[in-house]
Amino acid sequence: MIKKKWLLWSLPVLLIILLLFYWATTTANGNIEVQKPQVGSLEVQWKERGYLVAQEEQVLYPPVATKVLEVAKKSGDVVAKGDFLLRLDNRPLQERLAQLEAQRELIMAEVNQEAKVWQVAIVAEEIEQSRLKLAELATERERVEQLVSAGAVPPVELEKIENRIALEQSRLAQAEAQYEQAQVLRDQGDWTERLRAIEAEKAGLIGDLATLEIRAPFSGTISEMNLYRGQLVDPSRPLLNLTGKKDLEIQVDVLHEEVNKVHKGQEVVVSHRGTGKSVQAKVDRIGTRAEAKISPLGLEQRRVPVYITVDPIPEQWLEGFPIDVTFSWTTEESLLIPRSALLATAEGTFLYLMENEEVKQAPVSIGIIANEKVQVLAGLQGDEEIILSPENVKVGQKIKATQLSFTSSE
Structure with missing residues (x-):
């Protein structure tokens, strides 16, 4: 009889203990920081290695298939800008x-x-x-x-x-x-x-007529020129190679996937590895085609040459020295969240949101991560309350409004 009474009294006590345990595990202790997404853009930076160069090279091609009428120079000759090199027959164009x-x-x-x-x-x-x-x-x-x-x-x-x-x-x-x-x-x-x-x-042909008298585009030395009078030439084969000296500039090869973020006149930061000095510089021009380059890891990459001018060139910066070039660009405006709010798992990338005093899980698609902020491409509307420390809560957990601490998104 006593045993039955003890059981009757112990069951309610056990039930109360279980309820208290459930409340303790599903209710947050202390304040939970939340924040709404911010609309803004990110400034993204990346570095590439370049080199100081002082050599200019250009391969000259005939504009049309024709014959060589006159040759004034040969391989090894040093020429000045504008010097006459050779003349091509204009009769095919005239015809x-x-x-x-x-x-x-x-x-x-x-x-x-x-x-x-x-x-x-x-x-x-x-x-x-x-x-x-x-x-x-x-x-x-x-x-x-x-x-x-x-x-x-x-x-x-x-x-x-x-x-x-x-x-x-x-x-x-x-x-x-x-x-x-x-x-x-x-x-x-x-x-x-x-x-x-x-x-x-006709307009194109008239323009080509003006190029049949070949002159040096800059001062330099002729190489790979083996032409004679009467020789047939065509646009698929070069006439000569001209190499010259110019002011020091930086050549950096940029991945072709990134070159669309670079434009003429863009300001960059260049750092000399030997002296550790960093200065502001500008993009002078961008190459017209990508070339295959081998990365330090042995991977083939398509890269486009970008040329950067530094005015004036600091002392002790000599031709051939490696230069670190820091590019930056700004993304389009989008929803941004703190990086700490992101929860990455094997199943995907998620955020924990507050909805009606309960923790909800929301899958999101993210873009660029920079400056401890994350670009959200999909999954948010913009008015959600995002929990900044998802590791401190659980899905389905109850959190009273008095326990929320709102943080500015600025």
């Missing part, structure tokens, strides 16, 4: 220009012939005459309708008028169609496109 001019004259003859057949003014006059005729027939129809109503003429006379009106309306429709076609032939015929293409090609 092509003559062909284009003949094509242009043929097209203009077609245009003149079409203008005789479809003269806009004549067709417009036909339309006007047809409209006047229809107006007269409409008046005549009213008169005949009155006569038919009075019994003065049979109904067949009215049918004749209706047939004449229908015929004239058909003629008017044909004239209007001819008028539209005449305008097309006059203003927008296919010959306009052909003429435009011919003029564009």
